[in-house]
Amino acid sequence: MGTGMDSHNLKPTPHGERGKKKARVSRWLLLLALIPALSACGDSFGWYVVDPTNKSGWLNLKFMLSGLWYTIALSLTAMSISLVVGLIVSLPALSPYKALRMTNRVYVDVVRSVPLLVLMLWVYHGLPILTGIQIGAFWSGVIALSASDSAFEAEIFRGGIQSVDKGQYEAAQTVALGYTDTMRFVILPQAIKRILPAIGNQFIYMLKMSSLVSVIGVEELTRKANELSTVEYRPLEIYTVLILEYMVLILLVSAGVRWMERRMLAGERR
Amino acid sequence: MSPNERTPVIRLHDVSKLYGDFRALDAVSLDVAEGERVVVCGPSGSGKSTLIRCVNRLEKHDEGEIVLDGVTLGNNRESRRVIADTVGMVFQQFNLFPHLTVLQNLTLGPVRSRGVSENDAKARAMKYLDRVRIPEQADKYPTQLSGGQQQRVAIARALCMEPRVMLFDEPTSALDPEMINEVLEVMAELAGSGMTMICVTHEMGFARRVADTMVFMDKGAIVETAPPEKFFTNPESARCQDFLQKILAH
Ligand SMILES: Nc1ncnc2c1ncn2[C@@H]1O[C@H](COP(=O)(O)OP(=O)(O)OP(=O)(O)O)[C@@H](O)[C@H]1O
Numbered sequence: 401m402g403t404g405m406d407s408h409n410l411k412p413t414p415h416g417e418r419g420k421k422k423a424r425v426s427r428w429l430l431l432l433a434l435i436p437a438l439s440a441c442g443d444s445f446g447w448y449v450v451d452p453t454n455k456s457g458w459l460n461l462k463f464m465l466s467g468l469w470y471t472i473a474l475s476l477t478a479m480s481i482s483l484v485v486g487l488i489v490s491l492p493a494l495s496p497y498k499a500l501r502m503t504n505r506v507y508v509d510v511v512r513s514v515p516l517l518v519l520m521l522w523v524y525h526g527l528p529i530l531t532g533i534q535i536g537a538f539w540s541g542v543i544a545l546s547a548s549d550s551a552f553e554a555e556i557f558r559g560g561i562q563s564v565d566k567g568q569y570e571a572a573q574t575v576a577l578g579y580t581d582t583m584r585f586v587i588l589p590q591a592i593k594r595i596l597p598a599i600g601n602q603f604i605y606m607l608k609m610s611s612l613v614s615v616i617g618v619e620e621l622t623r624k625a626n627e628l629s630t631v632e633y634r635p636l637e638i639y640t641v642l643i644l645e646y647m648v649l650i651l652l653v654s655a656g657v658r659w660m661e662r663r664m665l666a667g668e669r670r
Numbered sequence: 671m672s673p674n675e676r677t678p679v680i681r682l683h684d685v686s687k688l689y690g691d692f693r694a695l696d697a698v699s700l701d702v703a704e705g706e707r708v709v710v711c712g713p714s715g716s717g718k719s720t721l722i723r724c725v726n727r728l729e730k731h732d733e734g735e736i737v738l739d740g741v742t743l744g745n746n747r748e749s750r751r752v753i754a755d756t757v758g759m760v761f762q763q764f765n766l767f768p769h770l771t772v773l774q775n776l777t778l779g780p781v782r783s784r785g786v787s788e789n790d791a792k793a794r795a796m797k798y799l800d801r802v803r804i805p806e807q808a809d810k811y812p813t814q815l816s817g818g819q820q821q822r823v824a825i826a827r828a829l830c831m832e833p834r835v836m837l838f839d840e841p842t843s844a845l846d847p848e849m850i851n852e853v854l855e856v857m858a859e860l861a862g863s864g865m866t867m868i869c870v871t872h873e874m875g876f877a878r879r880v881a882d883t884m885v886f887m888d889k890g891a892i893v894e895t896a897p898p899e900k901f902f903t904n905p906e907s908a909r910c911q912d913f914l915q916k917i918l919a920h
């Protein structure tokens with residue numbers, strides 16, 4: 401049945417288009433194939449725990465999906481903060497002054513050398529002792545995720561900005577733009593277009609790493625799966641569903657990133 | 671009217687630029703009067719680009735004095751202001767902003783740094799696009815234009831800042847031969863309108879037609895300064911004779 405459908409989908413399309421479409425279709429097929437393939441493995445599966453056609457299975461699924469909101473909120477918040485911090489941290493790296501370049505190096509090297517899970521535990525359990533302020537699991541997660549990721553974003557921004565031709569700065573100077581306007585209207589728009597794929601990657605990485613906040617108790621996808629698993633004793637089915645949840649989320653994000661890339665390249669062909 | 675009698679807009683006095691020990695400019699002096707058209711030529715590496723780039727401080731000179739519209743240039747706000755208000759520049763490689771349309775390329779400077787309203791800036795941009803004869807390209811992106819069209823957009827972009835002085839650094843040497851004339855034409859018209867210009871070029875026909883003063887540079891120094899009639903028929907230095915022979919030969 402499957403083959404009939406996809407030969408219909410793969411009508412001849414112009415050159416590159418066809419390859420891309422093929423790749424997209426096959427990715428989804430792979431995903432769908434996973435379920436029957438796994439359930440075919442015999443008695444070890446008991447899909448009823450997550451079967452939406454029976455009452456308790458449906459409730460379990462709903463319970464698992466209720467973690468979606470936190471996963472998305474956490475990743476989006478952390479990503480936004482990390483992009484802003486990353487940009488700010490990257491700018492001194494481009495300065496002619498050694499002291500400024502050093503601040504960038506120190507930040508990047510220090511932050512990059514702390515394991516994310518360790519940083520998360522430190523922020524959640526340690527930071528309140530240091531500051532006397534209780535920040536809660538969600539914001540601890542956001543801080544750890546965004547701090548950790550910002551070092552990588554900073555490196556990405558630095559690379560992107562450095563790839564913009566020197567003549568662009570000179571041209572901006574001859575139309576009397578100051579530093580901020582030059583960055584905002586001339587350099588960054590060109591840099592961001594070039595680093596979009598890399599930022600997309602980071603976002604996907606962020607979605608996956610957000611599963612670590614389950615250890616400090618944020619009720620996101622992974623935490624929900626953990627909780628359900630301890631009452632239902634069906635870890636195989638539950639964690640399989642969890643994997644599928646992340647896969648769908650990430651396939652959606654990569655499709656979104658590609659769409660943005662295409663849109664940005666639409667007017668100007670370089 | 672003889673431009674040389676008026677007070678200079680640009681005065682370079684004993685200007686030197688060093689890269690390590692190497693003197694890219696070596697005690698160069700030059701006065702440019704309001705309305706004067708100076709054409710600079712000389713062999714590759716003689717310091718022509720360095721000279722004009724020192725005038726708008728894309729390069730910082732190390733010795734001597736550059737006075738622009740009465741302001742001695744240095745690393746300060748007043749210098750940046752006078753350069754922004756006075757000098758426009760056109761590059762060999764155009765350096766248009768590739769992510770902006772032609773119109774946006776032209777309005778960015780006036781809107782952001784002159785405080786001109788969006789509408790006035792657009793009107794101004796269309797005026798100068800008309801002048802360089804490509805108003806119909808306003809909504810295209812630079813990469814969709816030919817080299818000659820791109821360079822004319824670059825000229826219009828500089829003019830939108832309404833400068834008193836225009837600097838050209840080999841504006842036609844990145845162009846295919848059939849596009850050189852359309853750009854030179856626009857430049858000649860600009861010269862005819864009374865714009866003060868310093869132009870580095872090897873287009874000697876253009877120079878002969880447009881220049882008030884010819885400057886020949888070699889090894890970081892100005893070797894000869896003369897009006898074109900004298901420069902082309904009776905150059906004094908042997909190096910200049912040699913250079914002209916080579917360049918006019920083909
Ligand atoms: N950033 C730099 N570092 C070191 N040397 C430089 C630098 N920029 C220019 N120079 C040197 O200074 C000299 C003058 O360069 P400049 O670009 O002004 O020459 P030019 O007359 O414009 O030559 P061309 O006709 O090739 O454009 C050259 O010898 C060049 O190698």
Ligand SMILES: [Mg+2]
Nearest residue numbers: 718719720840
């Ligand atoms: Mg040059």
